[in-house]
């Protein structure tokens with residue numbers, strides 16, 4: 307039991323043909339709920355810390371809570387920085403003991419995204435930490451990451467190959483129609499599976515990441531609204547689509 311990188315998890319996932327869940331954590335109760343479920347399912351686990359979580363709880367508290375979860379459950383867990391916005395925050399998390407960081411340069415032009423990602427990769431790899439980057443823009447809102455639907459762009463498959471080759475990154479978040487937040491689809495949910503397949507074929511066995519892929523079960527939305535919640539019409543990615551993507 308230990309804090310581990312996602313490297314081994316991704317390898318096993320490719321062999322076993324399944325996806326690995328990465329869940330955002332903000333406090334002890336959320337961590338307890340997720341690790342309990344992972345233990346029941348005997349599932350590999352990535353716990354990740356967003357900008358909002360960092361603001362709410364100093365990342366060191368979150369790391370200590372995750373370490374407590376590892377000690378308590380015996381699970382291997384990857385502790386990941388979600389949407390790191392610059393080199394400094396990635397470096398800080400690497401230095402603080404995170405085993406994985408994301409550098410999100412998706413808002414920058416292609417060449418700038420490559421340069422920034424490369425810099426983070428060089429530093430993180432020198433400390434044994436893996437790096438996720440992002441190419442293409444997801445719609446939706448997640449903490450500091452806000453993209454209007456009209457500004458969202460799907461990932462170009464050829465650019466994805468060039469990006470991975472030139473940066474040496476360990477995994478890549480791509481945009482194929484998933485989105486951040488609890489309101490993912492206005493009409494019928496659609497994902498660009500063809501694009502996903504093209505990128506997968508061009509980058510065989512390379513870990514691809516789908517952000518904004520939570521399902522939002524209807525019965526829980528109803529339950530929440532019944533007791534005073536106000537999330538009418540919240541919709542996530544249907545589970546059968548997630549299975550197909552995996």
Ligand SMILES: [Zn+2]
Nearest residue numbers: 448486517518
């Ligand atoms: Zn995200």
